[in-house]
């Protein structure tokens with residue numbers, strides 16, 4: 001039975017104390033969660049990472065970094081190296097979030113160098129991909145997703161597929177001005193992504209979880225999670241209150257376990 005994933009990116013919102021308080025509450029509220037079946041992760045800001053690693057066990061909540069340099073050291077002012085994250089005990093790095101790609105103009109080739117460096121340094125690499133509104137209007141969403149995957153995962157060995165997680169986040173669905181994708185649309189794009197992963201990694205492509213992100217909220221989480229190609233939810237705003245995030249997680253699990261999907265071997 002495949003794992004189901006729930007995670008959040010705290011973006012540039014919570015300071016050190018707020019992050020520590022958030023994590024303690026989230027760990028407490030989700031203490032009953034079966035970690036063999038459900039994976040939970042949080043991606044705080046860099047400055048909060050030391051406090052975060054000291055405040056909770058990563059057996060309860062995996063901690064990630066929002067970005068990472070593609071080199072281990074060097075003349076890269078303002079960047080954070082994988083070795084520095086390793087020193088903090090961080091287990092996951094997020095690469096290519098929509099805000100990195102579109103505000104900071106990161107390219108697929110740069111994301112690829114970071115993915116390679118992250119895998120090499122033993123991190124779980126959460127690669128974010130997603131089409132823009134224009135891509136969608138022009139009818140090239142599938143091609144854009146395939147291109148981001150093929151370029152972003154270039155050079156990753158099949159045997160390392162298990163170190164990659166994918167977050168599908170349509171750019172038009174993210175943030176305060178975002179409009180959530182319908183469950184049908186999200187599921188169809190996850191199918192495209194799964195097929196592409198199987199092309200890239202062969203059967204190892206099944207080892208890569210694909211999470212949906214972009215205006216996930218208590219109203220749409222249940223219908224998204226039961227979709228056959230959706231392996232988890234990557235939540236922004238609706239996760240930033242720890243008690244409400246825990247409630248969203250338990251509600252969706254309840255929905256999932258009461259649905260037919262839970263008996264399907266593919267889940």
Ligand SMILES: O=C[C@H](O)COP(=O)(O)O
Nearest residue numbers: 009174175214215236237
């Ligand atoms: O990293 C998380 C995503 O950008 C989703 O954010 P959102 O749920 O606030 O749209």
